[in-house]
Amino acid sequence: MFIQTGITVFSAIFQLFLISFAAGILVRRNIISKSQIQALSVVTVNIFLPCLIIAKTLIRFHPENFTNWWILPVSGILIVMIGLAFSGLAFQLKPEKKPLMILSSMQNAVYIVLPIGQILFADQFDLFALYCFLLVLGLTPVMWSIGKVMISGKKESRIHWKDFITPPFVAIFISVAAVFTHLSTFIPKSVIASIDLLGQATVPLAVFILGATIGSISFKDMPPLRDILIVTAVKFVLVPSTVFAILYYGKFYISMPLFCSLMMIQAAAPPATNLILIVKNYGGDTQSISSMMFIQYLICILMMPLWIAAWQYTVG
Template identity: 25%
Template sequence: MSGVISGFTVIFIVVALGYVLGRTGSLGEHAAAVLARTVFFVCTPALLIHSLATSDLSAIFSSTLVVASASAVAVGAVYALIAWFWLRRAVPEIVIGALSSSYVNSVNLGLPIAIFVLDDASFIAPLLLFQIVFYSPVALATLDLTALSAERRTSTLRTVTTPLKNPILVGGVIGLIVSVAGWHPPQAVMEPLDMLGQASVPLALLTFGLTLTGVTVFKKGQSPRRDVALAAAMKVVAMPLVAYALARWGFGMTGHRLFAQVVIAALPTAQNVLVYATRYRRGEVLARDSALITTLLSIPVIALIAATLA
């Protein structure tokens, strides 16, 4: 338990530093965007290449992948049914809401928590790959077919293949290929990857702290409060419970593996959802408010999980 507390303390200190830097404007008004792109295009791909190339593939294609993906799909589907039959929302808003309830922040918070709290980055890799390879393409294809006018609608092939150009996915694929081939790249290649990969976590935490400044959420008359409340409840309560049930009784997991699965499921909504909502101009406030509220709620939820399962 002391290791968990220590890990969270490290994370909170760096996030708090990012928040202070954002409030004071020390890094300029575009700092969050620049750091986020650095993490997305450079550091995280390097981290994935190095981690996967030096890890056991059985840790990736395992029950961890099944539990993480199945819990996300199940929770997203339940949200969609409730939003369709009870809230009477249009399909694009349902897609954004379903993603808000089940698409995990696997980079900005997932990787730091996996490294500092779970002490193993490989726990987050299966979910990260699932979201980029499967979840994003399906969601984007649905939004492309329902949210855009005929003039702006792109081909289904382009919609599906665009996420495959994601640098994080490319890094993951390269790492997997190297691992499958059993090749050991020279130290001169691995050292820079390791160095850049180690910068991913602190930069992601600073970026997250920067994004917390100057944001007003759940504003009356602007925020779809019922949708946000439903998405938040599904994300930080239902998804960890589903993951626990699948891991504990479906695969017989106990101890640290069970703890890791539930913690990963309790991670907040990814900022990717807001990017998708902005791209299609549907459900933007829902995505933004869900991301921030689930982030705030996930802190006590993960602490409770740690107190009971760690």
């Protein structure tokens, strides 16, 4: 089980590294400039990502067929809150450490999780994908509101409501509202298909921008070792162990085994690649955040298989 899980996780992450590595080379060779990457991130945040959110919500979200759907978005938010609580204590709530608190809390909920689920739960993948999507319904507003404010490094003592309004944040609420009011039934399928086509560009672009950003940083100027250890401890030890304990001792795995497996994969996932889009689009310490994300993705190659295999072994 451990070997199979390890190969699955590694192959999913390796796909991201291939794209990121190619993007990094293009930047270091000056084939693509930093200004072009900045423009690409703006287009991705303002157009492609909102299209992805709208399309997947309209296509996949059917609340009448899943009365307990709210458990998933709440669970996604709970993972973030656990990470923020631990990282806040570890960093003593220092304002300059807010970006690292978000890196410790917001996981890559789709790009890595879905490929793993497709292999580990092939016979239940449609349900697994639906669970994953519903969990993201909770994560997306948090990431593009609180996450955006914290990781962009705003130093004003007063945060204005406009800081929370972003295109992805607006897209999630408009699309969910369209589903609940049944306005989505009046939208032609051809229109939704066109929106979905644009949205499909989000995943490779987000990974490309991540790789290009990492490729432009100086590896001589890495984050302090103490910061690396804290983020790693929170992201890959404290958060997954807390989720593990809640699921196991609450005996949720008896009635909801697939949900529990998804939650463990989510809890052990590395930082969200969309965080780099936020930094590129809204500002922040690109050098520090990119180098920290690079380190965390290297560490997750080992830590994700360990946690997933430990869960499967414990409840299997």
